[in-house]
Amino acid sequence: MNDTILQADSIGKRFGRRTVLSASTLWARAGQVVALLGRNGSGKTTLLKIAAGWMAPDWGIVIFRGERAPRPRLWRQARRGLFYLPDRGLLSPAFTLRRHFEAVAHHSPRAHVHEAIELCALGELLDRRPRTFSGGERRRAAVAVAFARRPDCLLADEPFHGIMPLDAEVLTDAFRALARTGCAVVVTGHETPTLLDLADDVLWQTAGTTHPLGPAHVALANDAFRRDYLATDQAPRAPGPE
Amino acid sequence: MPYRPFTIAILLRAAGSWIAVRVAMLMLQGMYGIDPSLALSALASLGVIVTATIIVLFDLSRLNERLFLGNLGVRTGALVALAALPPASLEAATTALAS
Numbered sequence: 001m002n003d004t005i006l007q008a009d010s011i012g013k014r015f016g017r018r019t020v021l022s023a024s025t026l027w028a029r030a031g032q033v034v035a036l037l038g039r040n041g042s043g044k045t046t047l048l049k050i051a052a053g054w055m056a057p058d059w060g061i062v063i064f065r066g067e068r069a070p071r072p073r074l075w076r077q078a079r080r081g082l083f084y085l086p087d088r089g090l091l092s093p094a095f096t097l098r099r100h101f102e103a104v105a106h107h108s109p110r111a112h113v114h115e116a117i118e119l120c121a122l123g124e125l126l127d128r129r130p131r132t133f134s135g136g137e138r139r140r141a142a143v144a145v146a147f148a149r150r151p152d153c154l155l156a157d158e159p160f161h162g163i164m165p166l167d168a169e170v171l172t173d174a175f176r177a178l179a180r181t182g183c184a185v186v187v188t189g190h191e192t193p194t195l196l197d198l199a200d201d202v203l204w205q206t207a208g209t210t211h212p213l214g215p216a217h218v219a220l221a222n223d224a225f226r227r228d229y230l231a232t233d234q235a236p237r238a239p240g241p242e
Numbered sequence: 243m244p245y246r247p248f249t250i251a252i253l254l255r256a257a258g259s260w261i262a263v264r265v266a267m268l269m270l271q272g273m274y275g276i277d278p279s280l281a282l283s284a285l286a287s288l289g290v291i292v293t294a295t296i297i298v299l300f301d302l303s304r305l306n307e308r309l310f311l312g313n314l315g316v317r318t319g320a321l322v323a324l325a326a327l328p329p330a331s332l333e334a335a336t337t338a339l340a341s
Binding site for chain 1: 309314
């Protein structure tokens with residue numbers, strides 16, 4: 001499709017003798033939020049790292065904005081509009097949050113720093129270093145940095161992990177706001193209600209490969225997904241078409 | 243060029259790490275009589291010191307800066323090479339003077 005900004009196609013990755021990904025595919029479309037779900041150890045993080053250019057695939061190809069890259073590099077993809085938000089810290093413990101935003105503004109002429117600070121309620125944290133932040137504050141700050149950069153594609157690995165509902169709401173608003181600007185957003189995690197509520201499309205990563213499940217209400221009607229991931233026979237309540 | 247405060251801090255930290263590694267090696271030599279140059283060739287010794295410097299430099303910040311700068315489009319590999327340049331040059335000069 002023409003609005004596909006990022007596509008990681010038939011990706012494979014081995015760690016020693018263990019094949020984590022055999023034929024995984026990930027795509028991100030302009031203005032859409034994709035939730036990449038899967039069990040612990042199913043390879044979500046690996047797939048995201050490969051798509052971002054932070055890890056090399058053993059086979060497969062990444063196509064970002066029409067350019068095919070067998071061995072993508074984060075810095076090169078970042079210059080063309082990609083942002084990778086890792087599951088661990090993104091921000092340097094050595095610098096204040098203000099310095100991070102200054103760096104973003106230095107490298108991105110179209111940076112939206114003030115909007116990001118306001119959206120993620122970070123005004124009081126600007127002159128503190130990230131090592132003094134709580135887990136939720138750190139997450140909000142990292143997402144704000146990504147928002148400020150105003151990427152065309154954001155890959156966010158477990159952004160909702162271990163944060164309170166209020167912070168999760170801030171992050172959800174930020175991801176939705178980014179998608180409204182035309183950014184293609186991919187989010188992973190296990191916070192199923194939050195992710196299904198946020199996502200336009202659901203991808204299920206299992207047994208080394210990826211299954212496109214469609215919108216949340218369609219995903220929830222998928223027997224295998226319910227049984228093997230949600231571990232329930234009953235479809236949970238989730239947003240459906242109005 | 244990366245945002246200057248980050249570049250300066252990384253270069254200073256690289257220099258600090260190199261000094262720390264060098265002092266540690268001298269202490270080992272003083273305390274236990276271990277002379278690294280006896281065990282390793284000058285080139286290998288230089289490699290060990292520069293590698294240790296880089297590892298200390300980035301591991302202490304848990305790779306965050308590499309990711310952050312990479313996300314801004316900065317070639318972090320080039321930054322690593324830049325950070326390694328002063329210790330490598332000094333090591334090379336010291337080796338040359340000693341021989």
